[in-house]
Amino acid sequence: MAVETGKHSSPQGAKAGGGFFTSRPTKPYIHPYLGGALLGLVLFLSFFLTGNGLGASGGLNNIIGFFQDLIAPDHMDQVPYLVKIAGGDKNPLDAWSVFGVLGTILGGFVSGWLNGRLKVETIRGPRITPRTRWFMAFAGGAIMGYGARFARGCTSGHALSGGATLSAGAWAFMFAVFGGGYALAYFLRKFWN
Amino acid sequence: MAPFPLTLSTLLGHWGQYAVYALIGFAFGFVLESAGFGNSMKLAGQFYFKEMTVLKVMFGAIVTAMVLIFAASGLGLLDYNLIYVNTTYLWPDIVGGLIMGVGFIVGGFCPGTSLVAMATRKIDGLFFVLGGLFGIFLFGETVDLFAGFWNSSYLGRLTLQDWLGLPVGIVVLAIVLMALFMFWGGEHLERIFGGKDLKREPKVRYAGAGALALAAVIVVLIGQPTTSDKWQALEPDKAPLLAERAVQIHPGELLDALHSDALKVILLDIRNEADYNIFHIAGARRVTLAELSDLIPSLLLEPANTIFVTVSNDETAATEAWKLLTAESVPNAYILERGINGWLDTFASADPALRKSTPVAGDDRLRYESAMALGARSPAATPEVDEFQVEYTPKIQLEFKKGPSGGGCG
Numbered sequence: 006m007a008v009e010t011g012k013h014s015s016p017q018g019a020k021a022g023g024g025f026f027t028s029r030p031t032k033p034y035i036h037p038y039l040g041g042a043l044l045g046l047v048l049f050l051s052f053f054l055t056g057n058g059l060g061a062s063g064g065l066n067n068i069i070g071f072f073q074d075l076i077a078p079d080h081m082d083q084v085p086y087l088v089k090i091a092g093g094d095k096n097p098l099d100a101w102s103v104f105g106v107l108g109t110i111l112g113g114f115v116s117g118w119l120n121g122r123l124k125v126e127t128i129r130g131p132r133i134t135p136r137t138r139w140f141m142a143f144a145g146g147a148i149m150g151y152g153a154r155f156a157r158g159c160t161s162g163h164a165l166s167g168g169a170t171l172s173a174g175a176w177a178f179m180f181a182v183f184g185g186g187y188a189l190a191y192f193l194r195k196f197w198n
Numbered sequence: 199m200a201p202f203p204l205t206l207s208t209l210l211g212h213w214g215q216y217a218v219y220a221l222i223g224f225a226f227g228f229v230l231e232s233a234g235f236g237n238s239m240k241l242a243g244q245f246y247f248k249e250m251t252v253l254k255v256m257f258g259a260i261v262t263a264m265v266l267i268f269a270a271s272g273l274g275l276l277d278y279n280l281i282y283v284n285t286t287y288l289w290p291d292i293v294g295g296l297i298m299g300v301g302f303i304v305g306g307f308c309p310g311t312s313l314v315a316m317a318t319r320k321i322d323g324l325f326f327v328l329g330g331l332f333g334i335f336l337f338g339e340t341v342d343l344f345a346g347f348w349n350s351s352y353l354g355r356l357t358l359q360d361w362l363g364l365p366v367g368i369v370v371l372a373i374v375l376m377a378l379f380m381f382w383g384g385e386h387l388e389r390i391f392g393g394k395d396l397k398r399e400p401k402v403r404y405a406g407a408g409a410l411a412l413a414a415v416i417v418v419l420i421g422q423p424t425t426s427d428k429w430q431a432l433e434p435d436k437a438p439l440l441a442e443r444a445v446q447i448h449p450g451e452l453l454d455a456l457h458s459d460a461l462k463v464i465l466l467d468i469r470n471e472a473d474y475n476i477f478h479i480a481g482a483r484r485v486t487l488a489e490l491s492d493l494i495p496s497l498l499l500e501p502a503n504t505i506f507v508t509v510s511n512d513e514t515a516a517t518e519a520w521k522l523l524t525a526e527s528v529p530n531a532y533i534l535e536r537g538i539n540g541w542l543d544t545f546a547s548a549d550p551a552l553r554k555s556t557p558v559a560g561d562d563r564l565r566y567e568s569a570m571a572l573g574a575r576s577p578a579a580t581p582e583v584d585e586f587q588v589e590y591t592p593k594i595q596l597e598f599k600k601g602p603s604g605g606g607c608g
Contacts (some may be wrong), residue, residue, distance in 0.1 A: 041258015145305015
């Protein structure tokens, strides 16, 4: 794994002339404190300009709602929670969070491309197979998605945005996320180490 | 008046505003990927103390943004009342957080980081995103089974400074110091569990820590604008509204607003308890000016079609309350023209129990009396619209100050 020290690129895993996606040399990640400061600046600008913070799961929620509305519009009108997303004529894609999600995907892609990190791979612990990792990723994603809606926000929308604006619930949520992760980490150590 | 946040929908149009959100999203994704958050091993390392990148980036971002937000608010550039502060549903927050922590260690991502992993062609990221979408779908289909719990322990726009009863600058400074302590501890955990050589870490991080602590001290020193500071800044814009009587609504208009399905009316009765007990308009809530200050966070969360009407016997106290609401950025605040006396001049004929008192009372004193306390039981508290054909100049204009609220995940 690339360590965030040194300023020069280490061309590990990249082949010169490997096509659009993998032609650039792999560069190390930026230092975490610099990453934190830059992320904080983006978060501040978001609040400063728009009054809203950052987020991911809300946009995903609306995207899911859009497809559900295509398949079963009546269902969307009948379930109280779903009415808010796509009840009646409401277009679930007409929401700022959806555009934030699309921007996030594009931004991640461009950073990955500039820094030569677009290799198709499954990043996993040394003791598990890719297939196990895929299964765990799907299961973890499902648990995470469920929890994010339960807490009315994900790590970025709730912990990060609510943390910076000093929301009491966001701070309780943040400590609960770390608590839940640490409580289970020991039992899952063979998947990651 | 604090110029930020901007009213994007007015500046750029309904769809144009989304370009700003897409750009901010772009920067968000770019920084997440640059910091290594597209890599699940780096994220999971947090839970084995090998790599404290998650802690450093997350808390680094929170304290940076927090210091900037409260510095900008302290300097009068940013209106803290107009930015979205995640509402607190304490127990659902905690239970949801625990579920997410489990998902984090099982799946290796959180929703935002998995998008970045997917975008950089990591197959585990793609599976996590698909799982996440499935989980979100599943929640929408099952939330009605436990809607009671999900909506419980609602505390509104509760902030740490309100909860602790401390000045916000002190809270900001305490969180910065806590974060610096956690960074220090995190580095030593990395040394012990991850075998990291701290001597190779850039020395400039000490300067960064110092700058952050200094910025927090500055936030303490500049403080936050008080209600009267805010009113002073607004006075040139807003005082003419009072003088032109643009915000004093006629009793007839209030009655129509109370009967309108398109509006939610919150009546704030600023009189003493005795007058309130003699007579008040149905649905009016009695608050003192001091209580009104504490009520601001909840008023800010009312739906966008809410109008707030302040009521006193004449207009003196109601005008003070209106200034308070306006200074605190509560949108759509109005004053009942000539107060309860004006209301009763218009509608008292509905109730023979109410009669004009003699001698005529002074300013902002009730000029009607009744043998017993009528409260809202008087027919004049709920006059029939059809019975009174009242002519007035309409003044209510709904204004949408705030950007679309609801956090990124809301």
